Amino acid sequence: MYLTKEEERIYNGEQGPTLQKMMEILVALGDIYGADKLIPIKSAQIAGVSYKTIGDAGLEWISDLKGKVKVPAVLNPMGMDRDLYSRMGIDEGFALKQKEILYAYESLGIRPECTCTPYYLEKPRFGDHLAWSESSAVCFANSVLGARTNREGGPSALAAALIGKTASYGLHLKENRYPTVTIKVKEPLHGAEYGALGYVAGARIGDGIPIFVLKTTPTEDELKHLGAALAASGAVALFHVLNVTPEQYILPPDRMEIEKQELDSEDDWQVPTRYFLPRNRIDIDMGKVRLLVNRHIEPDLIALGCPHASKEELEEIIKALGDRNVRKEVWVCVGRSVGAKYPELVNKLKEHGITVLYDTCMVVSPAANHFKKMMVNSGKALKYVPSMCSVEAEIGTTKECIEVACKGD
Ligand code: F3S
Numbered sequence: 001m002y003l004t005k006e007e008e009r010i011y012n013g014e015q016g017p018t019l020q021k022m023m024e025i026l027v028a029l030g031d032i033y034g035a036d037k038l039i040p041i042k043s044a045q046i047a048g049v050s051y052k053t054i055g056d057a058g059l060e061w062i063s064d065l066k067g068k069v070k071v072p073a074v075l076n077p078m079g080m081d082r083d084l085y086s087r088m089g090i091d092e093g094f095a096l097k098q099k100e101i102l103y104a105y106e107s108l109g110i111r112p113e114c115t116c117t118p119y120y121l122e123k124p125r126f127g128d129h130l131a132w133s134e135s136s137a138v139c140f141a142n143s144v145l146g147a148r149t150n151r152e153g154g155p156s157a158l159a160a161a162l163i164g165k166t167a168s169y170g171l172h173l174k175e176n177r178y179p180t181v182t183i184k185v186k187e188p189l190h191g192a193e194y195g196a197l198g199y200v201a202g203a204r205i206g207d208g209i210p211i212f213v214l215k216t217t218p219t220e221d222e223l224k225h226l227g228a229a230l231a232a233s234g235a236v237a238l239f240h241v242l243n244v245t246p247e248q249y250i251l252p253p254d255r256m257e258i259e260k261q262e263l264d265s266e267d268d269w270q271v272p273t274r275y276f277l278p279r280n281r282i283d284i285d286m287g288k289v290r291l292l293v294n295r296h297i298e299p300d301l302i303a304l305g306c307p308h309a310s311k312e313e314l315e316e317i318i319k320a321l322g323d324r325n326v327r328k329e330v331w332v333c334v335g336r337s338v339g340a341k342y343p344e345l346v347n348k349l350k351e352h353g354i355t356v357l358y359d360t361c362m363v364v365s366p367a368a369n370h371f372k373k374m375m376v377n378s379g380k381a382l383k384y385v386p387s388m389c390s391v392e393a394e395i396g397t398t399k400e401c402i403e404v405a406c407k408g409d
Contacts, residue, residue, distance in 0.1 A: 001030040001167065002037045010163070018066045022159035029156055030167030039129050039168045042147075043072045044161035045118045046110065047133035048154025050079040050364040051097045059101050062158075068109035070164030074121065075105055075114045076134045076154075077308070077333070077361045084357060088367040108162065114359040115335035117224075117308040119145065126246055129172055131160030135237070136307045136380060139227030142238040144220060146246035148172045151237045171238055177247060179211035179240050182277040187286050188215045191397040194222040195379025196292040197284065198229025199395075204282050207235040211277060213242045221310055228307050229379025242277075292382070297394045299375035302326075302405045303362035303385075304398065305333030306378040313398070314345040317354070320402035324409040326353040329371075330401075333361040363388050377401050 003011060011027060013020040026038060048054050079098050080090045090098075106112045113121065116134040124130055124147035132138050133152040141147040150170040152160065160166040170176055183201055201210065210230070218226065218241065230236035240247055304317060309332055317332060332349055336358040339346045346356050362368045362381060368389040376382055377398045385393040396404070
């Protein structure tokens with residue numbers, strides 16, 4: 001990989017051991033994936049923050065680093081709300097370690113905002129290069145915003161933040177962003193069904209790039225849930241939705257002349273010639289999608305906000321509550337800055353008995369492990385809650401979750 005003189009000096013340790021270590025990470029990745037150079041990034045989002053996942057070894061590694069990030073950088077959710085951890089049942093030992101991790105990152109100039117929806121703080125622009133690591137945030141940035149990021153690991157996102165650059169490979173290159181598989185969904189979808197679709201489709205797609213042809217036009221929040229679940233049950237980092245997402249028109253150069261006839265001869269879908277729909281096609285069993293949203297367990301925790309809730313999702317919960325209070329434990333996970341921006345919404349939720357949690361979520365916090373059955377409105381949480389918290393999970397729409405929460409009120 002070509003390095004500028006300045007990059008070479010960093011690589012040779014002339015700017016200290018931390019930057020040398022970071023440059024070594026970027027160069028090693030670049031060499032593995034065939035990058036020809038480093039490219040500047042606009043921002044970084046760094047995973048590996050919860051003490052539950054990185055433990056003492058991770059804390060020690062971060063604490064040894066020196067220097068300041070070169071671009072705006074934020075963190076992924078950690079193991080607790082920094083203020084409400086006692087209320088969450090987190091013990092002092094865990095809290096102490098978690099605060100040390102947060103402090104270690106903060107000392108590197110990273111904004112101590114722990115969220116998987118960094119695009120609510122500052123929305124990347126189409127074509128921006130980023131180094132983000134949380135899989136749903138990566139999927140959203142690539143697919144919904146048309147920015148460009150690989151699915152970084154915690155250390156490589158941190159390396160990119162401290163150097164201000166990342167290796168140019170994978171989804172940073174246009175030729176790697178073409179769809180590889182077509183998914184036509186022949187029935188209208190609503191709310192939590194987008195997450196359920198992502199859950200079912202992701203497992204079939206693996207790390208491919210799907211282009212969805214849908215009957216309904218998803219909202220931005222529905223796209224967020226689709227991508228989060230695709231990234232959780234598969235390893236999808238970019239998807240397109242015909243007529244919706246900004247790169248859905250993307251065409252490999254050799255497919256420019258495809259005939260419309262050739263594309264949609266199997267059914268009556270009207271697909272303009274300029275679109276490229278890969279022949280490789282997966283048929284989704286809508287029965288399976290619907291079945292997922294219609295299981296009924298009796299939850300002892302209802303957890304919403306995976307990925308962290310948007311303003312619109314907070315409003316949706318408040319609307320579903322009406323004048324009722326919840327009679328079960330209900331968590332809504334939100335980014336701290338979103339909560340600070342809309343205090344009236346947060347206060348309303350609290351008035352109805354809901355616990356609003358910042359900095360953390362129902363998957364990365366050990367507090368979730370104390371429950372037996374969790375109801376969620378997210379395909380991603382449905383996938384991870386059983387495996388990472390050993391808690392049974394079911395998915396429902398936001399409205400259904402609130403109905404279960406208020407039963408008897
Ligand atoms: Fe975010 Fe936690 Fe879900 S990190 S995407 S709320 S699993």
